[in-house]
Amino acid sequence: MNSKYVLKFDWVTLLLYMGLVTIGLVNIYSTSHSPEVTMFSLQHAFGKQLFFSILSLTLILFIQFSPVKIFERFSSIAYLVIIALLLGLFLFGTEVSGARSWYGLGGFSLQPAEFAKVIAALAITKHISDINTDLKRRSHRRVALILILLPALLILPQPDPGSALVFLSFFLVLHAEGMPSFYLWSFFGLVVLFVLTLLLGVKAVTYILLGLCVISVPILLNKRRRKKMLPTLAVLVLAMGFAQSVNYIFENVFEQRHRDRFNIVLGKEVDTQGIGYNINQSQIAIGSGRFSGKGFLEGTQTKGDFVPEQQTDYIFTTIGEEWGFVGAFLVIVLFVSLMHRILYHAKRQKNDFSRIYCYAVVALILTHFGVNLGMVLGLIPTIGIPLPFLSYGGSHLLAFSLLLGIYLRLDANRVNEW
């Protein structure tokens, strides 16, 4: 590392990262605060998180001194190792509250799924950036698909559907790098159709689609557009078919708890004590913070332990309650700035691997951010995934620091190549 390196290093991103980690620490302190216990002990949530924060920062520093090429070169091996680790969980995993997601290591536990996210990002980046890969070709897309789905399918039965779902975010990267838009649009289309059908019922959706057919026919009778007539109608008919099957999927593929979560968000069911308890309590906590918040350690909902999983998935409720709109908005601004910066820097990368890796990083963080806050704010059904950098959890923080550390290393190396 030389002075040139120091100049090219993305200090702003590092500061944004440290800001978020600090906010996380402060709020974990608040949720786990109790006057009788020493907060700086490794037995304690805050002490542990502080330890992992320091470890993470060390890791980022360590990465800055490692050879750049190593990430690309060893991504395949790492991918195999992580798949092996995920498989090993079925045999050696320790069960914590019903999920076999951890390896017990002395006092700590390791969650391979978190690292799998980072390693999958590297592996996929490597695959796409390969000079021979062309995502317009189906066989190359198939390899990418396998790289994405393999870890996801291993994580899903742990069970950890939230983490598994996160892997879908890599499709955004594929799309950005030339995968036909058709896939993404069909995915969005299916989601919209699914939600609409649940909300309005099969009949209404069928009528809407029929209406669209009727409208589109005269428009498409025009000579220049006539070619598009058949595919359009085919899509609409298929959509109608899908709408008919929504109820079947909802009733038979989903479990009851998933159905409940959907119904709560769609407002079809009001239950503040049972299945709707989490979402109701998290909104009370955030809403009662008002504009300026109740103050550090003054959150009544936080102190009373009303919000379940408040240190991990629901950490944002503490921010909302104790720091109010001001604090919560600051967190959103920090996240958006961080991701914007990485996206923006993607353009200045001189090689494909670094550029695509930037997209992968943003896709991962954005998915976590969107799903977590969407859930906490009551906008989407409950899906248990953590808020990057803020939620309590050693593996999670280490993995995301690794993710960001590699970005920083690649970015700082953008000119002097290997």
Place this chain on the structure above:
Amino acid sequence: MRKSLLYVLLYSIGVIFTLRLFYLQVISTDYEDLSLQNSVLKEYIYPERGLIYDRNGHLIVGNQPAYDVMVIPRRVRAHDTLAFCGLLKIDKARYLTQLNKARNYSTRIPSVFVAQVSKEDYAMLQEKMWKFPGFYIQKRSLRKYNTQSAANILGYISEVNNSDILRDSYYQSGELIGRQGIEKTYENKLRGQKGVRYLQRDKFNRIIGPYKAGSLDTLPTPAKDIYLTIDIALQEYGESLLKNKRGGIVAIEPESGEILMNVSVPNYNPDYLVGRERSENFSLLKNDTISRPLFDRGLQGQYPPGSPFKLLNALVALQEKTITPRTGYTCNAGHFYGRGQFMKCHCEVGTFSRLNSGIYNSCNTYFSNIYRTTIDSYETSQEGMDAWSSHIKSFGLGNYLGYDHPTGQKGFIPDAAYYNYWYPNQRWRGATSVSNAIGQGEVLATPIQLANMTAAIANRGSYVTPHFIKKISEDSIDIIYRERKQTSIDSIHFESVIEGMSNVVKWGTARNARIRDIEVCGKTGTVENFTKIDGVRTQLTDHSMFVAFAPRENPKIAVMVFVENGYWGSRWAAPIASLVIEKHLTGTVKRTYLEKRMLEGSLLEEYAKPLSGEPFEINE
């Protein structure tokens, strides 16, 4: 294009979240209330209720600890249920219903399992409580009475109801309020001011510490002790004298207007309205429509005042200068008035009465003559009636007296408008309402009004509004209980009336009220009264009444005694009044024979007559 999708996603998510946050935190206000509801507990700290003393500093009303057995259903473990029920004196069924009730309310929050266990049971229970996990004993404060008398004065406390809460936001459901009597009048002094403590709760409703480090908490203001004007020993003595009779005694210290006693019999033991049996006892008392123990006869009973009212008529006539003390009339065992109407009198034929003998013989003829002359001395009867009415009212009759007790009645003193209403042709004269002359007819008064009237005569024309309060801790009492009110009769007119009253006891109608070395001035009353039996107006045995004050100079006590259906004023009321006076002035009663007769006398047979449904004789 492809690359900008990530930007679009990023910024649309950012904007949507910000808007949602803004809605939750800035626009909507519901969540703040919800948060306080489920996480902050407001707990009140109550100061101990103020004590009540009598005029001599004897404690009448104190506080006693009561013990509630509480239960936290979640913590209940298997235990010897039968032994537990035995200790609490309840049966198994009650045990189960109480436990279920508590469980339905909350499994984690304590509920009352059995309220107000006696002190003896508490002593037993306390040692064995450890055997019954989930149960514990909580102390509360209840009223404790050091007397069995004066319930009508002291009143009682009870839980607030919805209208109390609506009227005064100080009260919360489940709190206590002075419901009647002194407890009600001086509620604000006796209760003090409760303090409040805010506590932080967790999701299981457990208390985990103070809210905002106690910065919003307030300390309770201690309650004030109050001293009453009544002499509890005299009150108890009065109640014992009226045993097995119905009636009352009201005594006032004329100079200060302090009420020394207010006996109403039948009464009830104040302890009845404390503790576990409170509501049952209250129903019993309230539903007793025959002896009406909750009815304060001294303050609420409206009776025709009878002969004692003649004193006022004499004073009015003197003031209006229609008579002098020497004016006299002849009585022929009664007299004719109006168109052949005859009013009977117990005088013998040909008795000549002046003011003095008119009073001590209680001559009806004399007083109806001076009443008629007074009313008719004006140009119109209306003017005469209004002048008479305002004189009488200046003694505190015909309206609320203004004492510091929540119960009372106005009584009734008619005026010109009243007779104009009943005689629309306006052709009425003094003779029309001549019954008022002897305290029958339209006039009504409560015993305390008559006692106050006597005090005003004793004071030679002025009185202080009667009151029960002597001292409130360090505060002085209300100015209206320290001010002297003047009647409309000049003080020079009183001496001749008082001379007559003195002679009532010396050689008049109430010779048995004489006390050695004390000059008692009094006036008897034998009051006709009627009731309705099966819708038929039926006359009952006369009420026995007596008003008196003593000593004649510098009077220390003015007393009014009435015994319902006791017949002659001298039969019951006069002896009882003189015993009370003797007890108050000398501290002991020497005339034990008289005392014994009063203590043992019973009128229960008399009271049973109208209820028997058979024809009966009166005035035996």
